[in-house]
Amino acid sequence: MKFIDEVYFSNQIPDEYYPEIRKSLEKGYTKKSYYVITLSDHADQLEIYSGKMSQKHGFRYEDRTIAGVADTQEAALELVRQMAEDCYRSRGDGEIKLFLKGQGT
Numbered sequence: 676m677k678f679i680d681e682v683y684f685s686n687q688i689p690d691e692y693y694p695e696i697r698k699s700l701e702k703g704y705t706k707k708s709y710y711v712i713t714l715s716d717h718a719d720q721l722e723i724y725s726g727k728m729s730q731k732h733g734f735r736y737e738d739r740t741i742a743g744v745a746d747t748q749e750a751a752l753e754l755v756r757q758m759a760e761d762c763y764r765s766r767g768d769g770e771i772k773l774f775l776k777g778q779g780t
Contacts, residue, residue, distance in 0.1 A: 676701060676737045679778040683712070683743035683758060685750035696744055703737055705744070710751035712743035712758075720771045721758070723751045742775050 678700075684693060699705050709726040721742065742758065745751035755771075762774035 676703075677740040679740065679742050679775050681778055682741060683754045685743075685745035685747070685754060687746045687750060688744065700741055700744075708746065710745045710748055711741060712745070712751055712754060713739040714742055714772050714775060721755055723748075723755070740776075 678697070682693075682697075684696075688696070696705065696709070700711070705711055705726045707726045711724045711726065713722050713724065714720075715722050716738075722739075725748075743751070743754040745754050758771050758775065759769065762769065762771045766774050
């Protein structure tokens with residue numbers, strides 16, 4: 676499993692929770708109430724997984740690159756929008772995955 680250098684977190688998740696969330700992701704799961712944004716291995720730019728997915732047998736984050744964590748589905752979509760804006764400001768295009776890969780993966 677990989678993490679981008681500056682993982683995006685939704686505003687409702689307190690800063691002091693970041694290390695705990697990262698540890699749980701490194702172990703392969705997260706709380707059911709969180710949404711995890713990862714870089715896609717396919718043509719898509721990003722994928723959003725509900726924390727409930729990590730509770731299913733056989734699902735792990737170990738082969739994914741974590742880009743963001745949100746507390747609600749709406750917040751996850753807002754983080755994706757923020758990533759797209761940051762990408763456009765930095766690169767001048769919409770290649771979000773390439774932009775995030777440049778952040779430490």
